[in-house]
Amino acid sequence: FRPPRPSEPAQHAVRSLFQRDKNSRETRLHLAFHIPSVEGNDVNALDLAADILGARDSSRLVRVLKKEKGLVNSISSYSLTPKEPGLMLISATLDSKNLDAVAKGVMDELVKLAKEPPSEEELERAKVYIESQHVYARETVQGIARSIGNYHADLGDGNYEEKYLRLNRAVTPAQISEVVAKYLFPPNLTLTALIPETDQPVNEKQILSTAESYARRPAVSYEKTKTNGNVVLKTLPNGLRIVASQDESNPVVSVRVVHLGGKRFETKETEGIMNFIAQMINKGAGNLSEFEIARKIEDMGGRLTGFSGYDSFGISASFFSRYTDPGLELLALIHSQCSFPSEEMERERALIINRIRTEPDRPVPYALTILGKTLFKDNPYGFDKEGTLATVASFTRDDLLNTYKRYATPANTVISVVGDFDVEKTLKKIEELFGSIPGEKFVAPAVPKEAPLSKVREEIVKIPRAKAHISIGFLATTFSDPDRYPLEVLSNILSGQGGRLFLELRDKQSLAYSVASFVRPGLDPGMFAFYIACDVPKVQRAVEGLFQQIERIRSNPVSGDELEHSINNLVGNHLISLQSSWARAENTALNTLYGLGHDYDAEYIAKIKAVKSEDVLRVAKKYLDPTKCAIVKIMPDEVQQ
Incomplete structure (x- = not known):
């Protein structure tokens, strides 16, 4: 028996908290508003608001505060509606000097939406987007199970999703303005900011005063309200596959x-250009x-x-099948x-540049980036993406x-x-859109080969963090090597x-908070790596413990049960990862591009x-040589030590 939780009382004054953090490199701002639970009558309108x-990229706050005014690095809004009364959250990362301007900018947009309902077109776009999230989730058994389980737990109806979408389709523009005016204004506001310790002081009273000045109505009570496909291959005359x-x-x-493409085709002078292209595509x-494309x-x-990785770059897209032709037309326009x-x-x-400067704020990927630089001294795999x-x-x-024109040629494309489309019609459409692009012979640039390690390379980096992050890397193998x-x-x-x-x-x-290993093959020999996060006093024992496990796997064959469990786990996870058309499209494209084959x-x-078992022992001895590896230790700086 679980006793009922007390209802959240109405909020009668704006609450705020401004906190300094020595580990942060950019400011994080959050504005939270109490809203009803998933059982409330306003949940659909709030989700759409x-x-x-x-x-989305074309949503109001993103368009105005990020793209037009450049006041934030990122901004998003989210409606959290669990079984109990929830929250509407607006979150942003920014420079602390912009806190007051951003708080004012957010509230100004709320005022506009409360006073003037969205157009039918803008509301329809929101309805389509929310519907798309539900439809795409149905591509995986996890998504279907999650939907049934969540709705059953919250509402006692595992099939509520269809009703939710029907109710979404019935929401009017006026209802959007009504719920914004009803819930998203002071005093029903909690404002928090996490500010880098090294930033200049901010005028907290001014920011709070700005927020409070938008008070519109009496406090609201938040009591719950009861209520396969065939595969076809084709190569065009210009070389595009x-x-x-x-x-x-x-x-x-x-x-x-x-x-x-990707990092593999970059040089020291062009490090990061493929990622820049992907972000701009x-x-x-x-x-x-940009706004018209997003719309x-x-x-x-x-x-x-756009995306860019170690060995490739390009464009990823999904859309409802009824828009196959216009979707392909948009892709062709962007591509050419x-x-x-x-x-x-x-x-x-x-x-x-801001992400590069704040990389140490994300110690796990930062540790692996430094590991790549330490392990790969010749090959571009060591570059920072x-x-x-x-x-x-x-x-x-x-x-x-x-750079884009050099590599986005038909012969290198x-x-x-993948999905619900007419194969013959779609192939004809792709040929019509992409077949007229002039075909030229593609010559890949020479890629420096990585020399084998002859000793241990160690790198120690100090950052303002309380924990230690250790990574160990070994040169490994390629996509097509049987040792993979x-x-x-x-x-x-x-x-x-x-x-x-x-x-x-x-x-x-009890040496680690987190510990893992992974293998990353490539078109060139890649990396086998270990990662462990631990308390500073345990660093030496943690590193020794990792090498003890490396020596164990190098010295003794794995048991039959352990091998069988691992194989079943790998195969199962691989099949699960391919449930969605998004994942299968990526896998098919890259496998074909890398010469592995579409199947x-x-x-x-x-x-x-x-x-x-003997294969595992053989590759462990061959690749995991503790005398020839890279070790990176991301350690707290002297102040924290």
Whole structure:
């Protein structure tokens, strides 16, 4: 028996907290408003209001405060409606000098939305976007189970999702303004800011006064209110390759346009340029602005982003299947006429530079970035994906445009399409849109080979953090090397909550908060790495413990049960990862691009299943040589020690 929780009383005054943090490098601002639970009558209108305000690139707060005024690095809004009364959250990262301006800017947008209802077009865009999140979630069994479980737990109706979407479709523009006016104004406001300790003092009273000046109505009570596809391959005359896989199980289509590139084709002078291109790819094309591109894709119930990794870069998109033709037309326009507009480029440059400067605020990826730099001294795999402060500051529009044109040629392009579409019609449409692009012979640049390690390389970096973060790396293998499969089994045996590292170093010896291993193959030999986070006094024992586990796996064959469990886990997780059309489109495109074949997944599973205990022992001895590795220790600075 669980006694009923007390109801949240009405909030009669704005609450605020401004806190300094020596570990932060940018300010985090949160504005929270009490709202009803999922059982309340206003939940649909509040969810749509959150979307209109800050859930998408074309949402109001993102457009005005980030893109037009440049006051924030990021901003979003979210409606949290659990079984108990919830919260509407508006969150931003920014420079602390902009706190008052951002608080005022947020409240100004709330005033506009409360006074003037959104247009039918803007509201329809929000409805389509929310519907798309539910539809895409149905592509995986986890998504379906999560929906049924959540709605059953909160409302006693596992099938409530369809009713929720019907109610969403019935919301009117006037209802949006009504709920904004009803819930999203002082005194029903809690404002908090986490500010870097090194920043100049901020006028807390002024910021609070600004927020309080928007008081509109008496406090509100928040009592709950009861209420497969066939695969077709085609190569166009210009060299562009297409892989189309039909799946009619869900009314969505996912597309990837991918090219060889990424960090592997960068130099010290161009470090980070591929990531810059990926961030700019949807910022303008032809006569379309960034906002117009975002609006078009949102009107299709979709999403569209650029990406860049170790070996490739390109465009990812999904949309409702009824918009297949206009979705492909938009992709073709971006692919062939991306404009890299100067104003958007300067804004993106500032955001990338801010991420580089604040990298130590994210110690886990930061530790692995430093590990890459320490392990790879010749090959570009050691570069920081974001680039350096110097390279990012130096890139011109022509640099991005010329690099993009060099690598986004038909002969270096694979397009994969996965989902509910007419294969013949879609192939014809792709050929019509992409087939006229002039075909030129693609010559890949020479990529420096990484020399084998001859000794241990160690790097110690000190940052303002309370914990230590240790990473150890070994040169590993490529996508196509047969050793890849036993290495992945080896990593699975070590990692995860049931793995040796977790059981020995965390559970038994209490040496770690977090510990893991992973293998990252590439077109060039990649990395096998270990990561552990621990208290500073335990660093030496934690490192010794990692090497003891490395020596154990190098010296003794794994048991049959351990091997079988690892193989089953790898195969199961791989199959689960391919449930959505988004994931399958990515996998198909990259496997084709890397020369593994569009149907490589079946081969991957077969080769994982064929791994023997002696294979694991052999690759452990071959690659995990403790005398030839890189060790990185991210340690607290002297003040914290």
